[in-house]
Amino acid sequence: MRTTNNLLSAADLASMNLACLPATRQAVEHRAKKQGWPVEWQDGIGRGGKKRMYPLTGLPPEIQTAIREKQAAEILSRADQLPVAVVGNPPAAKPKKLGVALRREAQLMIPLDDLMKGYTQKQKDCAHARMALASAVLHIHRVAGLALKPAIALLIERIETGTADAVLVAAVPLANARSGGKAKLSARSLMGWVQDYKHGQTPAERLALLAPKTTKQETPIMAYGWLPHFAKVHCIPSAPSLSESYRVFAAAWQREQRPEQLPTLRQVTRVWGKLPMIMQERGRKTGAAYKAILPYVKRDWDALNPNDVWIGDGHSFKAKVAHPLHGRPFKPEVTVLIDGCSRMVMGFSVSLAESCVAVADGLRIGIKHFGVPLMYYSDNGAGQTGKTIDHEITGLTARLGIHHETGLPGNPQGRGIIERWWQDNLIALARQYETFVGAGMDSSTQSLIYRKMESAFNALDKGKALTDEQQRYLQKLPSWSRFIADVAACIDAYNARPHSELPKKADGSRYTPAEYRDKRLADGGITPDYLSQQELDMLFMPQEIRKVQRGWIDLFTNQYFSEDLAQYHKDEVRVAYDLDDAQTVVVYDLDGKFLTKAKLNGNKRSAFPLSRRDQLAEQRAQGRIKRSEQAIALAKAELNPALEQAAALDELFGAQWRQASGSDVLMSRPLVARDDDIVLFKTDLEEE
Known part of the structure; x- marks a missing residue:
């Protein structure tokens, strides 16, 4: 349909196939002449080289309406080309016509951006659907020339008959904001959305005006007056269940508060579930466990160079292996040091x-x-912090020029690199052993294995031959040499495995820790500070500060002597000792100047000299013996203490103080020795 300045030819009118117009050009011209339609002549083929054109505004009203509806239908058939959020240049909104929602938020001094952050995705989807429908109505209104009400009616008719574009049909259930998703659309609602759309000057304002408002007001958490009282009994380190805490809370509430205001368990559960986890777990978790759910600062280790920072930590291996001395199962200690830059x-x-x-x-x-x-x-x-490592003069780090930094107590997140390393490597290795004792191990299998092993070791202690079953279970215990070899292989495999925290190479794969360390050393032109073999031998000898007594030095119950120490009588010196050789020590002054080597020349406490490793082993053994003796004494104390007390009374006063029947119940006769003024019971004092 071709139109020029709203001028239509008879052929254009006939081609519209309108019910109110004839279907041929001649019939249209006949009706126009009969009803006196206004005519304008344009250049073209016709009488005198002119073409007869009829202005749209001069046609009868019923024909004008039919033509505009026809044009609107063509527009709706191309709805996928309509702009959804912004159509043309909407009229400037007047402040007095600003939506009620925006006026209320403006009075509360709430920024529009903050207001939109509070909307849910459902509210946003509903607002966008309403904006699409409103923009379609306004497009029909401007292009087809229909008034708003006829344009709305036409759009609704097309939607209900299914002839409108699928985009607009799908927007109706979203725009209704109903849980049932009904596709029914009223003219009144659509008119309201159109008016709100016109009042908004920006897409953000239109979204705020068209978004549905929540009908149910959320009760603020602080409005529940009972919540602090419940948290007092629930947020404790023993971490009771919600129902257990409610019973304690309800009993205290009924004693101290109004019983009719006691919330039900269901109310408490619902309100408690609304709290964020950091509030739910506060008091129930402390230290590192609570910090694990709090926000944290991520350290940027990439700013470091290789050998800038080494991170060290020691953990018990999560599986039992054969002890290198007695062969029984135990959990060894593994200490690992990781380079913070390369993760190697x-x-x-x-x-x-x-x-x-x-x-x-x-x-x-x-x-x-x-x-x-x-x-x-x-x-x-x-x-990690003993004097051997940390002493400001004799400590290993001080002598090597290494700055030793320790993390905050109870804050393992600060060393997250190495804490995660245990989980991914050594704990994974421990799971390969049948003697694994970490989390997740089947308790029945674990108990069976150690029970059978204990049976095998008891048989060996008694000199008995092992059964086939005992030998089979004894073979499940990894040897000390196998354990060390497996740890070394695990570390080698880790250093050669691509690391997810390291950068990517040109081929898209990640660097391994070993590769990244070599790359960073080469890129930065860094040469590590290596020590000579003599420096390694001397600097790694632990040192202690001792006072010289007439040429003698006491160290770990051993006594060392050198004539060169005579001039240092009563002076403090630094004594370096070998962990495995107790025959000699190296003596320095406090400034680190070499003085002499002192030799072992007697030991008042031991028949043979003891190396430091031997002394540590002896101290560890003595501690285990003492703890075992305490456990035995405690078990004996639990064996019928009443009988032991009665036996003690027999020994003190004789059998005449007990009943002839042999009962353990003392006679009612007061046990008072008048000659010695010994009083056993308070009632005896009152009788006197």
């Missing part, structure tokens, strides 16, 4: 328990192969 494991050591010796050994291995780090970062456990 620099050194490790295994020991019978956490100690400074294990940490020093791990540092020695790492420094021997990869150089001296600038900083060593660890927790503040006894093995």
Whole structure:
């Protein structure tokens, strides 16, 4: 249909196939002449070279309406080309016609952006659907020339008959904001959306005006007066269940408050579920467990260079292996040091328990192969902060020039790199052993394995031959040498495995820790600070400060002597000792100047000299013996204490104080020895 300035030819009118117009050009011209339609002449083929054109506004009203509806139908058939959120240049909104919602928020001084952040996705989807329908009505109104009400009626008719575009049909259930998703649309609602759309000046304002408002007001959490009282009994470290806490809370509430205001368990459960987890767990979890659910600051380790910071930590291996001395099952200690820049494991050591010796050994291995780090970062456990490591003069880190930094107590997140490493590597290795004792191990299988192993070791202690079953279960216990080899292989595999936290290479794969360390050293032109073999031998000898007494030095119950120490009588010196050789010690002054080597020349407490490792082993054994003796004494104390007390009274006063029948019940006769003024019962004092 071609129109020029709203001028239509007879052929155009006939081609519309309107019910109110004839279907041929001649019939249309006949009716126009009969009814006196206004005519305008344009250049073209016709009488005198002119073409007869009829102005749209001069046609009868019923024909004008039919033509505009026809044009609107054509527009609706191209609804996918309509702009959804913004159509043309909407008229400027007047402040007095601003929507009620926006006026209320403006009075509350709430920014529009903050207001929109509070909308749910359902509210936003509803607002967008309403904006699409309103923009379609306004487009019909402007292009087809229909008034708003006829344009709305036409759109609704097309939607109900299914002739409108699928985009507009699908927008109706969303725009209704009903849970049932009904596709019924009223003219009154659509008119309201059109008016709100016209009042908004920006897409954000239109969304705020057209978004449905929540009909149910949420009760603020602080409005529940009983909540602090319930939290007092529920948020405790023992972490009781909600129902257990409610019983305690209800009993206290009925005693101290109004019973009719007691909330039900269902109300408490519903309100408690609305609280964020950090509020639910506060008091129920403390320390590292609570910090694990709090926001944290992520450390940027990429800013470091290799050997800038080594992170060290020691953990008990999560599986039992054969003890290197007696062969029984135990959990060894593994100490690991990781480079913060490259994530590469620099050194490790295994020991019978956490100690400074294990940490020093791990540092020695790492420094021997990869150089001296600038900083060593660890927790503040006894093995990491003993004087052997941390002393400002004789400590290992002080003599090597390494700054030792410790994390906050109860904050393992600060060393997240190495904490995660245990889970992904050594704990995964421990799971490969049948003697695994970590989380997730089947308790029945674990109990069976250790019961059978204990039976086998008891048989060996008694010199009995092992059964086939005992031998089979004894073979499940990994040997000490196999354990060390498996740990070393696990670390080698980790260093050669692509790491998800490291950058990507040109081919898209991740660097391995070993590759990334070599790359960073090469890119930065960094040469690690290696130590000579003599420096390794001397610097890793632990040191202690001792006072010279007439040429003698006491160290760990051993006594060392050198004539060169005579001039240092009563002076404090630094004594370096070998962990495995107790025959000699190296003596320095407090400034680190070499003085002499002192030799072992007697031991008042031991028949043979004891190395430091032997002394630590003896101390550990004595501690285990003492703890076992305490457990035995406690078990004996629980064996019928009343009978033991009665026996003690027999020994003190004789059998005449007991009944002839042998009963353990004392006679009612007061046990008072008048000659010695010994009084056993308070009633005897009152009788006197």
